[in-house]
Amino acid sequence: MNESITLDLDAIDRRLLDLLQADASRSNVDLAAAAGVSPATALRRVKRLVDAGVIERQVALVAPTVTPQALTVIAEVTLDRQGAEHLAAFEARAVAEEAVQQCYRVSSGPDFVLVLWLPGMPAYDALVQRLFTQDANVRNVRAYFAVRRSKFDPRIRLPA
Template sequence: MSEIAEPITLDATDLRILDQLQRDASLTNQALAAAVHTSPATCLRRVKRLMDTGVIERQVALLSPAKLGAGLTAIVELTLDAQGAEHLAAFEAKAVADEAVRQCYRVSPGPDFLLILQLADMAGYHALVQRLFTQDANVRNVRTFFATRRAKFEPSLALPTISGSPAL
């Protein structure tokens, strides 16, 4: 996600395929082709191209954290003491390797990192604090916010419209 890539040219069919897959990636090729009004062969070829070019990064199932015992969501702002490229890379590698870190962003301005954590409970959070923050001498400041309610979680992207094509 951090590397800058040339955008790929997408037409209305590609956008309809992406829209449908963002809604339900479990669709069979036959069902997807019918939903986007194209032939199964064309649909399969298009999906393969979207995957090969990295437009579709991966297909996953979205799970309920609360039903799986990981009901504590924490959003962490973190600033390092030394901020050279090697220090940022070292902390980032440590953070992304930790199973509780679900998202990791280098941000600017302000803190160096924004982490989204998914944990079972406060004991799990305290264990993570020891692993990632306290034991790392380069961590200067940590500010954590605990989610009390998830009002919206939408992992899909808003897709552009192409003039002359129906809105998605």
């Protein structure tokens, strides 16, 4: 989420979030037992966290080895013009691409860092044409191809 969450998280909320980040597939009864609260409390708290936007969504993480020819690419993109409308236009085009898993507008360097997942080099080439080459405002793209994933952990560490 882009907007700031203003919900005060207590120790129970943080424990529930930590447990859900490790395994969101557990039943409410198992979640409650692991958190040391009643099932009703766990259900009510999780619903409140979802309603407040603290929990954006629950997903299944698929092993990248399911598609052995797939590419993970980290791309730095620098635009020619950095006006708000130019940044917003590129960002909109980038996030609309299915292959873009993550899109960050960054400062002090490139304008954007993208994390891409593509089923192979032909798909990467097609994305380059659509997203980078056809956009006259893209000045430079530096792409890094991952050769091994040493760590992937989407959890957010919550302050105690």
